[in-house]
Amino acid sequence: MNILVIDAQGGGIGKQLVAAIKQHIASAVVTAVGANSTATAAMLKAGADYGATGENAVVVGCRKADVIVGPIGIVIPDALFGEITPRMAKAVGQSAAKRILIPISHCDNIVVGVADVSVSAMIQGVVKEIQSLAGEQV
Numbered sequence: 001m002n003i004l005v006i007d008a009q010g011g012g013i014g015k016q017l018v019a020a021i022k023q024h025i026a027s028a029v030v031t032a033v034g035a036n037s038t039a040t041a042a043m044l045k046a047g048a049d050y051g052a053t054g055e056n057a058v059v060v061g062c063r064k065a066d067v068i069v070g071p072i073g074i075v076i077p078d079a080l081f082g083e084i085t086p087r088m089a090k091a092v093g094q095s096a097a098k099r100i101l102i103p104i105s106h107c108d109n110i111v112v113g114v115a116d117v118s119v120s121a122m123i124q125g126v127v128k129e130i131q132s133l134a135g136e137q138v
Contacts, residue, residue, distance in 0.1 A: 001134050003030050004065035005048065006058060006074045006092065008083035011039030013071050013102060016123050018046040021069075024127045027134055031065070033057045035083035058088040062095040067133060069126055072101040072111060098133060100126050 003021060007014025011034055021028050031050040032043030035058075044051040052061065062068060073079030075093050077086035092099065102122050103111040 001027050002066045003028050004061045004068045005032050006070035007039045008035035008080035011042030015042040015046040017069055018043045018048045020123050020127050022047040033061050055085050055088055059091040062091040065097040068097045069100045071104045100129050
């Protein structure tokens with residue numbers, strides 16, 4: 001299963017996602033794409049199989065992924081302090097991949113109706129969802 005993890009800023013959420021996916025899903029091939037090199041480096045350090053940086057890397061990665069994971073801002077143009085370009089958001093939104101989005105309320109985007117849980121609890125939810133998609137034991 002090809003999993004694309006997209007993150008921006010410092011790559012903190014992406015780093016946690018990559019580490020959890022690699023720890024719990026043996027069949028996962030994880031490609032980390034950062035909107036900047038700092039985010040990419042953080043995800044590679046966490047164990048991503050491949051890494052790339054920038055807008056075109058997101059566009060190409062979205063074509064090849066079975067699952068796309070990241071904060072909800074990856075589908076909102078100009079989110080994450082402007083690091084998500086309209087072309088990136090469009091590529092994620094139009095991809096045939098399943099999207100698993102973490103509902104983080106930042107950068108003037110407020111997600112309501114979502115339980116107030118920790119980021120680590122949301123990441124464990126992501127892992128369970130990917131395991132279900134991969135047909136692995138949850």
